[in-house]
Amino acid sequence: MTSRFIVIVIACAATACAGRASEDMSVAEHVASAGAEERAADEHDSERATGVGPNACGVPVSQAVLGIPCWSDGAPPTEGHLAAAAEHRRVAAAHRASAASLRDAESEACVGLSEDDRDTSPFEHTADVTNVVALTGFASTDETDSAPVLGATVTLRAVRGLSAAWLDRVLACHLARNAALGHEVPEMPTCPLVPRGVSAVVRATRAGFEVDVRADTAEGAAEVLRRARLLLPSAQRVATLDPP
Secondary structure: HHHHHHHHHHHHHHHOOOOOOOOOHHHHHHHHHHHHHHHHHHHHHHHHHOOOOOOOOOHHHHHOOOOOOOOOOOOOOOHHHHHHHHHHHHHHHHHHHHHHHHHHHHHHHHHHOOOOHHHOHHOOOHEEEEEEEEOOOOEEEEOEEEHHHEEEEEEEEEEOOOOHHHHHHHHHHOOOOOHOOOOOOOOOOOOOOOOEEEEEEEOOOOOOEEEEEOOOOHHHHHHHHHHHHHHOHHHHHHHHOOOO
């Protein structure tokens, strides 16, 4: 492994040059990435310990016989291996910490809830979803007034035993769990809580509850609204497609 390759490896480890951004990763992906980083560090340690050749640069014997020059302004490859191994282990520790943080957040948010409530989105009870409208925020410009879509407001009918406090707990649990899953939850294709960067606020009304599901990006807001509209019967769904 040459010094140039070692530098590239360190840069990739520091910037997550391959794969998803760290904040989008699931617990499982963080754990897998930590393992890969540890294996890469072990490889550097092994090459540092066994690949030293006869010249002052410490290049592997197989390269030394090819006459690779020992430039005086370059760090010995053994030092590069040491730095690369340390960087890989730093990134591995960061992945493990992220995985633990996601696990802890899910555990705290879901404590006391039944397995069914943790596994089933409250929005999967589509018979009790009575309405979906676009959640908008008004922005004024010099020429026009616009109402950008921020997400969706889902209305649930009042059912026995359902309270705003309980619903808020279940929503928080699902948001934390979706984050732990890396926002990849194919078994919940219509749940508006799945996309990244989503928050939810519950309001009690005379007829039931309204849940504002808000995303932090325009793309996320469009996906939240698309999913929320799928909760309605097809005939009612058409009526929600008019611009807000």
